[in-house]
Amino acid sequence: MSTPVVQLDRVSVTFDGAPGPTLRDVSLRIDEGELVLVVGRTGSGKSTLLGTITGHVPHFTGGTLAGHVRLLGRDTREHRPRDLADLVGVVGQDPLAGFVTDTVEEELAYGMEQLGLGAATMRKRVEETLDVLGIADLRGAALRELSGGQQQRVAIGSVLTAHPRVIVLDEPTSALDPTGAEDVLATITRLVHDLAVTVVVAEHRIERVLQYADTVVHVGTDGVVTQGDPATAMVTADVAPPVVELGRWAGWSPLPLSVRDARRRATAWRSLAPRHPDRIPTDGPTLVEARDVVITHGPVVAVAGVDLTLRGGEVTALMGRNGAGKSSLLWGLQGSGDLRSGSVRVHATDGPRDGVDVHRLDAAQRRRHVGLVPQSAADLLYLDSVGAECVQADRESGREAGTCRGLLDGLAPGVPDDRHPRDLSEGQRLAVVLAVQLTADPPVLLLDEPTRGLDYAGKAALRRSLHDLTARGRSVVVSTHDVEFVAETADRVVVLAAGEVVADGPTREVVVSSPAFAPQVAKITAPQPWLTVDDVRYAVGAPS
């Protein structure tokens, strides 16, 4: 047999101060041209596993590595990441954070310059890579001005020019909108198919990559790693996208991995009566009324005349491309972002009849009317322990001591008081920020991309928290790219494009027919109006 491209031989990784090893006795073999998908719960050690392959663990992160990691025979014990640069390319979650230069062409050349390639070779490879990735028209562009999807493709290109044998991607699409993610995934599959590059990719939204994967590597929370054929590995994995969940419930074997596979199995369901559980129509009181909101950032029109009414007891999802004006609209609704024209009025039960203009309130009063959890939620935390953050939240909201802590225990039980906010998992940190913002008890809560970095269980916990809020008559707005989360959580979907509302209605009506926003279950069972596995369970009854 040929030499494997990547070989892990009884590898264990233990970080200083950790109670146990993050990876336990891992043996893996990855051959040339394979697309390997690494799955697992948040914090299970996916990134650590990828780090061992690139040599960052332990050279960059510290910790103790037992066993051997070999890349085409080169042992990471003797080779630092920089010595492996001609074999392994690494692409991270945030492409902008890894860019060294500032234009596309220079960035593509940077890795080759470090390797000391000849000028003619570099010139040729830059041109080839521009073509392979379809970004030739961006060659002179400034990296900071590109869209997220374009940046990520440049990041892939910049490692590709060094002609590595393996490319390791750690959640390459988690910051992208569905279209940008599709572009990046198409690029990745092209690498595997046309260039015979071995690709190792970790991804939270498994549904996007699973169908292309040759092998699935599952990292358990106990550090045990298993490798297998996708259809077999997903039967027992502790993370499962809707298509797998549906397959498991229906007892299909082998498990379908793509919408196409599942659709062929689900033919019988299409003729069933189109029953679905009725979501209780929301007729809560109007809490926020935005009229003709226009928001500009310099010459750019971010929001162009949006009318929006938010009612109590309703989860509204705000969807649309990157740069469609979702974040600007949320900040404008909260009152911290300036409006160019229009008004946002908040109605409180004990307030004036025609509501209060949030833009006239000061920051402390505003957060009692509308709470906002921004995209980088950790910006809200600046103290050195969870307990101190909770005490501070009680004080600044004028609530009795212990309110915030109580809320936090409801959202995510068991977060220790003395833990530093940075040492929490993504889900726990989100829960702390949510608790801090809910301490002021605002009737309206806005969340900007809250599902980033959450696994399926984390998203389910968030969904329960949001539904608890709406059950108490609050109104929740979630801006997100995550169609599956929307399908399970939202009562209403508002789609923005170029700063204007292009669709506004009940989730079922808006997403089922949309090619970009339809969840997997809807695609599998179309023309049935089902969005989630629960919908199917309700309608089909028992699997046949």
Add this chain to the structure above:
Amino acid sequence: MSPALPRSVHPVAWWGWALGLAVAVSAVTNPFLLLAALGVAALVVTSRRGSSPWARSFRLYLWLGVFIVLVRTVLHVLVGLKTGDTVVLPLPEVTLPSWAAGIDVLGDVRLEGLLRAVTDGLRLAVMIACIGAANALANPKRLLRSLPGALSEIGSAVVVTITVAPQLADSVQRVMRARALRGDTARGIRALPRIALPVLEDTLDRSLMLASAMDSRGYGRRRVVTPGARALTSVCTLGGLLASAIGIYGILDSSTPGWLGAPALLTGAALSLAGIWLGGRANARSTYRPDPWRAAEWLAVGSGVAAAVAVRVVLRADAASLGMPLDPLSVPALPLVAVTGLLVAALPAFLTPPPPPPATRGTTTRTAPIPVVAT
């Protein structure tokens, strides 16, 4: 001769040209020559600067020059030595106590002294404009890229620092906005830890991510170097440093023997250069599309040197014509050789290739969709 194709001229060539012009100006207080030099610098900048942000910085240097002339004039009026006969502005003189004797505060402003101050200020302003011209013409990032191999990593570090600065501003803004969400709009020293802590964490995170990305892309890779070669490099750099130090000492201290001066300094410089060259060989790095050094580069450097040489020649033959004649006051002369030298320095404005057009983005965001006409 057909006009040269657009390309950017080597940044080192622009610096050579600008330094030549600055050296020429440094010996001149004749306002005609100074203004001619300023005109030459401005002409070359406006016709050969690129489209990058720093290309627009020339104007800032001009304002700095105006500021210098003004400050020099005001200082002259306040405390300067007022020489000459023609009083232009009668002012009372303030008598200072005996411990500050020798300083004239205010007093009649006389034309000769004033003109001396203004031309002195103008000379400094034009020299600064020359440096400004180099800065506007030569992309500093490209200049760093043409550093020798041993220093290229320092160049990378500087480029990264320049790139990170706007990100820091972004993250300060983001944290300020986030604080408002917690109802915290306190300003001043009390708010500092609440802004500084998240910003610092953010910056550290980014730096670590960048360091890790650069590491995995081969930053700091070394060729295998034999111990002998490594020792030789160390000997060259250390020896060069030592010899340079001795040489400088020898030049500054006249009581030391002559061979300790310039010869030692030259040996030191040669050894240091050899050390840098040897060290660069251990670095595997290469440069993508390096700026070529062709006729246009020689022309730019040569024209700068020509200006400097012409002015030096005039300085030897007829030094008075380079100055502002104040005693007696008269119209400054126009030394032909010096003027010709300065005009030669204007040649790059016509004979070097024009700068490449600004890079355009292939796709533009937020343009109105093209209406589709149904047929």
